[in-house]
Amino acid sequence: MGKIIHIKNAKAIVTCDENDSVYWDSDILIRGQEILEIGPNLEPGNVDETIDGRDKYIYPGLINTHHHFFQTFVRNTLKVDYVNMTVPEWLDRIYPVFQKINNDVIYYSSLTAMGDLLKHGCTTAFDHQYCYTTETGTEPVDRQMEAAEELGIRYHAGRGTNTLPRSEGSTMPENMLETTDVFIKDCQRLIEKYHDNSKFSKSQIVVAPCQIMNCYLDTFKESIKLARAYDVRLHTHLGEGENEIIKERWGKRSLDLCEEMGFIGEDVWFAHGWEMTDDELDRLAKMKTGISHCPGPAILGGFPIIDMKKMIEKGVVTSLGCDGSATNDSSSLLDSLRIAFLMQSYFSKERGGAISPYDLLKISTINGARTLGRNDIGTLEKGKAADLFMIDMNNIELTGMHHDPKNMLARGGVTGATYLTMVGGEVVSREGRLTKVDEEELSKKGEKICTQVLRNTTDAF
């Protein structure tokens, strides 16, 4: 049956459903992981917990579709600053640091990123884990699954890899390469161990070779075979500045190459996509292939800003990602949501209008769910998962901004932690603190590991 929770008298409930419904002065009734009912003055009888919704706005949990959790421990490293370097220069400086990463770093950096995500309203996260060193072996995703379970987040793990050596044109150091065979076998192991595609699943696996520039084409071809045999999703970086190199190497653009191999379709999404031409966007829309837009790194790296209005109009499934902290520094998707909105607005005159702040909320919720292939999350509706966050409107920084809950997050911005974040009926963060773990202790341990393994052994800090 599951625990019954009654959220009572919420000031506003933004559902992101098909009708863009907003309930005022209403309740949410939850049983176990599931929303039973939303509406005013519900009288459920005996309940296990009542949560006071007065003066709170409630939103569907945000869904992050691109990240690299392991990079959380190389934040604020101005000696290796992405802002002042080209991407190949940055990769050359950052890889000596990544090579030191061990499984303790994977575990604590993942806890850090996921904790940050939860505290800022994100209830489902995808991570693109491609950091495999001689120290880590093939254990990283196992450690991340452990961390996700401890915190209570829904976790979709992207098992990444790089297989092409430098001598054949990649940017990878030798000791961070794997063979396609090792990669595929480990993906299979992870799928069999963790992939759960049932309703309200909290752990899924995505086959996610890191990037076409740093892999043999065989790695991609074998990934497709495996993913389709097990009915799991595929992901990679694409249209992020590699096209010239790919054209030189293979005589065609990267999307053409992907299309030829079959790395496209409803079960595929790409990170970034800022190099896509109009014709390529049309093809993505037709094939129902998604794009995860990551505004943080785009602005810090000075990359072209994608035209989300055009992408939405063309029908491309567009979602939102923080991306790795080495190129963003923040794992708050609330922060990325506002940055994305500001970036889109900057071009509104020359592009004939921008998307609305509410559009961005839907991009970060229901579109994220579609991207990950889920119809049980992303909106607040009867039968969907009770994944939500509450914002306390009795805060001075939100005073005078109560008129419009749908547009408030992207337009006005909420910079602090949520009042409450819930995943599948479980309160995982309350009044700015994670509830299932001792946050202070984890923070201290994580900082110690970061110092021992990375700060004291490299000159990056």
Ligand SMILES: [Zn+2]
């Ligand atoms: Zn990335």
